[in-house]
Amino acid sequence: MALIALCLWVVLAWILQTVLTARQSWPAAYGLIAVGLPLLIWIGISEGWGWAALGLAVMALVLRWPVIYLGRWLRRLMGRSGAS
Numbered sequence: 001m002a003l004i005a006l007c008l009w010v011v012l013a014w015i016l017q018t019v020l021t022a023r024q025s026w027p028a029a030y031g032l033i034a035v036g037l038p039l040l041i042w043i044g045i046s047e048g049w050g051w052a053a054l055g056l057a058v059m060a061l062v063l064r065w066p067v068i069y070l071g072r073w074l075r076r077l078m079g080r081s082g083a084s
Helices: 002-019 022-046 049-062 064-084
Strands: none
Touching: 002 022, 002 064, 022 049, 022 064, 049 064
């Protein structure tokens, strides 16, 4: 059941991507992240953590720009802490 919910999450993300404008896509991404995190926990508990890792990879592919910005933010954060 949890993997079916992941598939529905992917379909919802695709629908939102096709319907929304660029300005509306970031709030939709925040909503998908808010729904996706408990979904990953549910997948991990019910199907195993290997499936949850695969689900995380799928979500990272779908939401690639938030992941890219998170990586940039972490690199900046690490650069500041190393310089201090």
